[in-house]
Amino acid sequence: MKAITHTRFGGPDVLHLVDIPTPEPTPDQVRVKIHASTVTSGDVKMRGFENIPWTMALLARPMFGFFKPRQPILGVAFAGEIDTVGQDVDSFTVGDRVFGITGMNMGTNAQFICVPATSSISTMPANLPFNDAAAIPFGSLTAMHFLKAGKIKQGDHVLIYGASGAVGVAAIQLAKNLGATVTGVCSSKNLSLVQSLGADHVIDYTQTDFAQNSQTYDIVFDTVGKTTFGKTKRVLAAKGRYLLTAFAIRHLFQMGLVNLLSKRRMVCSVSTDSRDDLQQVKAMIEAGTYRAVIDRCYPLEETAEAHRYVDGGHKVGSVVLTVAHGPGDSGD
Ligand SMILES: NC(=O)c1ccc[n+]([C@@H]2O[C@H](COP(=O)([O-])OP(=O)(O)OC[C@H]3O[C@@H](n4cnc5c(N)ncnc54)[C@H](OP(=O)(O)O)[C@@H]3O)[C@@H](O)[C@H]2O)c1
Known part of the structure; x- marks a missing residue:
């Protein structure tokens, strides 16, 4: 699969598009074919540990890596389709349109991700485009x-x-x-x-x-x-x-x-990204009382450019990455 990875901390130039093996789900996981993801204020901080107080950077390093990133793929939000379900999963089926957030595990700036079926993932609100759905969770x-x-x-x-x-x-x-x-x-x-x-x-x-x-x-x-x-x-x-x-x-x-x-x-405090809260927000979207706000969309291949924009600190709502899966596929 294609993914954006970084093998060292630094500015947007550390981000590169690479081909890596597609992950396989464990029995309790689902694999999501990602159609849209985001670059958040959190992602740009995790990329380089710049613009955060040094005391907080010191506290975060054991979790995110001292000398190089523990998780080379950034991105926390995703929207896509269930592609494979683990043998113990009965809450999702192949083809379900889902959205969610991986929190500290990151890894969503890629074509596929495996997540536990019990994590902060839900079927998408009816009729919502993938780009809008990806803009919601963070x-x-x-x-x-x-x-x-x-x-x-x-x-x-x-x-x-x-x-x-x-x-x-x-x-x-x-x-x-x-x-x-x-x-x-x-x-x-x-x-x-x-x-x-x-x-x-x-x-x-x-x-x-x-x-x-x-x-x-x-x-x-x-x-x-x-x-x-x-x-x-x-x-x-x-x-x-x-x-x-x-x-x-x-x-x-x-x-x-x-x-x-x-x-x-x-x-x-640090957000716990609750699954129940995701369900509550989904209900608000379906009731027409909550909507996504998208500033800009970039293709996955231009993630570094999206980071440069988010680094500016003045985005409005979300910056979305569209994830294509073949020629002519725009992601959404
Ligand atoms: N503790 C947690 O669990 C947690 C979770 C998520 C995020 N965060 C943190 O929360 C912060 C905000 O996240 P975010 O994603 O909402 O950021 P964001 O989308 O990057 O925020 C950008 C917005 O901030 C506004 N802004 C910039 N300077 C401002 C100022 N001086 N006064 C008022 N507004 C100003 C900008 O408006 P203008 O262009 O009009 O200035 C812009 O629309 C980040 O530092 C992030 O790391 C913490």
């Missing part, structure tokens, strides 16, 4: 993990900072589905998108500092790691929750202190 499962950790409830006022990124566009839609009143913070060019996703209010961060607002929020969800608790607490309700996806060791110490000494709560 942002939505991260956002769902954090909103649940922040104990979101109906009627909460929630501010989503970084509302136009993969996690942000998901967080707006999920918070609306869960009955919250939502304020999205983004730059001028993304205001109308954020409104179209259901945000009740928008703040342009290039014009207005949300922390000077007179409104207070039950949850402030910083999806891009650009705010501080010190500044945010001015607009956080007395028992408000501050959620942070991108954090360093110092934030973990700060979280301990905040949670010990105040009624407010700070949440820094």
Whole structure:
């Protein structure tokens, strides 16, 4: 099969298209013929360990490899068809259209992947194109993990900072589905998108500092790691929750202190990419209350170019890789 691999950490130039043996499923696995995958903010970090605090890089290295990548194939999200089922699997059949996420195992920037049938994989929402399905899992499962950790409830006022990124566009839609009143913070060019996703209010961060607002929020969800608790607490309700996806060791110490000494709560954690959450998001898509947001699509062969774009830090929603399986096949 064709796959994009990297045998050393570094910039996008370390990524190469190679031919490697197609994996065979174990009895509890299914093999997915991938039609679409993504390049996420997480993938570009794992590629080179650049642009992340050195303390976090040090913690991550034992898991991802000290001197070279343990997993040479990046990519966490996939959408495709079940191609083979292991002998113990009865929950999927060959030909099922599926989507899912492999989390820390990665490996989806390839034509095929084997995953446990009990992992975060589901049949796709009816009539959804593969590209849209691949764009769903990373942002939505991260956002769902954090909103649940922040104990979101109906009627909460929630501010989503970084509302136009993969996690942000998901967080707006999920918070609306869960009955919250939502304020999205983004730059001028993304205001109308954020409104179209259901945000009740928008703040342009290039014009207005949300922390000077007179409104207070039950949850402030910083999806891009650009705010501080010190500044945010001015607009956080007395028992408000501050959620942070991108954090360093110092934030973990700060979280301990905040949670010990105040009624407010700070949440820094790693998404667990729950299978149940994927089912819940699938139901929202089928109900017409959740949609994919795709910025750009690249063919698998141009993954390095996609990484260069994501490295810029200003993508809107997801960057999708289309995976072809023969001449004339565009992937979707
Ligand atoms: N803890 C976890 O389990 C976990 C899981 C997934 C992701 N993450 C982390 O979460 C972060 C966000 O992920 P993502 O995939 O959503 O990122 P992303 O899609 O790359 O985010 C890009 C968006 O960020 C916005 N942005 C950039 N600078 C901004 C600023 N100063 N203020 C407000 N918005 C700004 C951009 O909007 P403009 O172009 O308008 O500036 C752009 O739309 C990453 O650091 C990722 O590693 C953590």
